[in-house]
Amino acid sequence: SVISKWVLFQLGPVLSVGLPKYVEELLIHSFRLPPFLVKKDYQRLYDFFYESSGFVLDEAEKLGISREEACHNLLFATCFNSFGGIKILFPNMLKWIARAGVKLHTELAQEIRSAIRSNGGKLTMAAMEQMPLMKSVVYEGLRIEPPVPLQFGKAKKDLLIQSHDAVFEVKEGEMLFGFQPFATKDPKIFERSEEFVPDRFVGDDGERLLKHVLWSNGPETEDPTLANKQCAGKDFVVLVSRLLVVNLFRRYDSFEIVVGKSPLGAAVTVTSLKRASF
Structure with a gap:
């Protein structure tokens, strides 16, 4: 509750x-x-992280970062980026998968369990790479409802922003606002753009669409660098989302939910679970 309260204050400007x-x-x-x-x-959180992160803070000092600055950054990355982000992402992911229905659930369960069996009964990174439908479902969840849909930034230089049918001139210093779903639901890029299509990113044609998945503040096919503003936790987010889906369908054949309102993402209540039968 302490973390949630602090996260809510950080997101105040965009909360509903x-x-x-x-x-x-x-x-x-x-x-x-x-x-x-x-x-x-916040002070309670800071004191906890400061007392519990000795090794990490020692490493920060070796890199020329003060223990205090490192502690603030560690707190933010853990409580805002990880906890806050997953608090939005996981319920949304469950919502879209549940709404897709039993047919998708069965296909996911078959693919996931088969891949794990073929890897000696163990869940490994190699096993997850053999689950194209599962990977596509995760990307589709990130496409249709990005966990952080709003971006802000000031132009560092004069530039032109080009759409399919227009060009917009932006001057240095002007504030830019981006609403990701305008791009990730672009009907000129994605067929049935307003629908959750589980196998959208399966196969060569599907993988070519990944450059238009922008949830991380950049194309899914690119990596975060010091020179861009792409989410530093991009790969971690994809990994934990895949693990959520894999572990869900290792244990259950299908599930049903009820979706309510929440200031952050969706409030999801699981109403039924069908245990694995094969």
């Missing part, structure tokens, strides 16, 4: 708590939320 839009704009989107409301909670 179910109030009328004009009320939310006035109350939580138009000014900075008072830091003192979470200061004590």
